[in-house]
Amino acid sequence: MGTNYLIIGGTGKTGRKVVSNLKEHGYNVRVGSRNGSPSFRWEDPSNWSDVLEGIDKMYIVFYPDLAVPGAYEAIQKLVEVAKSAGVKKAVLLSGKGEKEAERCEQLIANSGLNYTLVRASWFNQNFSESFFVDPVILGDVALPMPDARIPFVDTDDIADMVTAALTDDQHNGQTYEVTGPRKLSFAEAVEEISKATGRVITYRPIPLVDYTEGMKLAGLPADYIWLFEYLFKEVLGNPKNQVVSNDLERVLGRKAKDFSEFAAAAAEAGVWEPKVSHI
Numbered sequence: 001m002g003t004n005y006l007i008i009g010g011t012g013k014t015g016r017k018v019v020s021n022l023k024e025h026g027y028n029v030r031v032g033s034r035n036g037s038p039s040f041r042w043e044d045p046s047n048w049s050d051v052l053e054g055i056d057k058m059y060i061v062f063y064p065d066l067a068v069p070g071a072y073e074a075i076q077k078l079v080e081v082a083k084s085a086g087v088k089k090a091v092l093l094s095g096k097g098e099k100e101a102e103r104c105e106q107l108i109a110n111s112g113l114n115y116t117l118v119r120a121s122w123f124n125q126n127f128s129e130s131f132f133v134d135p136v137i138l139g140d141v142a143l144p145m146p147d148a149r150i151p152f153v154d155t156d157d158i159a160d161m162v163t164a165a166l167t168d169d170q171h172n173g174q175t176y177e178v179t180g181p182r183k184l185s186f187a188e189a190v191e192e193i194s195k196a197t198g199r200v201i202t203y204r205p206i207p208l209v210d211y212t213e214g215m216k217l218a219g220l221p222a223d224y225i226w227l228f229e230y231l232f233k234e235v236l237g238n239p240k241n242q243v244v245s246n247d248l249e250r251v252l253g254r255k256a257k258d259f260s261e262f263a264a265a266a267a268e269a270g271v272w273e274p275k276v277s278h279i
Helices: 015-024 045-052 071-085 099-109 133-138 155-167 186-197 208-217 222-236 247-252 259-269
Strands: 004-008 028-032 057-060 089-095 114-120 140-143 174-178 202-205
Touching (some): 004 015, 015 028, 015 155, 045 071, 057 071, 089 099, 099 114, 140 208, 155 247, 186 259
Parallel strands (some): 004 057, 114 174
16 A cells, blocks of 8 residues: 545646656546546645545645635635644645735644645746746746746656655645746746747836736736736745745755756747647
8 A cells, every 4th residue: 555645726837747756656636626536626625535535645736726815714714624634744836925825724734634745936937838928928027027937847857856845744734946047037037938939029117007007907806817917916026035945955966957058949849839820
């Protein structure tokens, strides 16, 4: 009988890579997702005891972010169900410098379960799989906070840290901050992508109010817009979040992946190729 792992958010940016890491090492893995069996939905705790049955250790990624209203209550409920199910350890993905996320961290830390907290900076993959991919493809990236310098982190590195935390109990009780090896402004990040693709991709600083107005006009949900405003104002504006951490090097014994390495690999994979219209 081996250890059984549950990866909540197991099809997401970091979760799918943690699943892959664990399977590669022959561990028993259950994917916690809408399409999992049994399916896992944050908004419906009715079958969480089924999802957690027989699980020893779990990785928790709350969607869309621990800062959103309702996250605290959902994590509280998950801890309660996990303890009843006999889960022994939780690893929580948290956001670096998010006050609301830290409240959720405290729930895990005070739960009586073994735990590791992994606080991540903004993901490199926001440019290749998420919010910013379409503007990059169009060659025009308009974002607020031009002065923020962010130690963007790669999801490969987060997944490797989480895998270490899940599988090695020497990480119990630890809080790790995971960042890239250097800080970049949005303009510098876009310049790196421009170099990697060989295309002209421009960055335009715009006021936050204009950015949120654009999201409203695009018909994005109100809670999504709220989250973006929060992340730009509270998180990117906080000098504490503009600090490079060496926790990854300390834990894994290697350097964090640089943004330029990420950009080169993503460009080679063709993620930013302009979409060809066949009309």
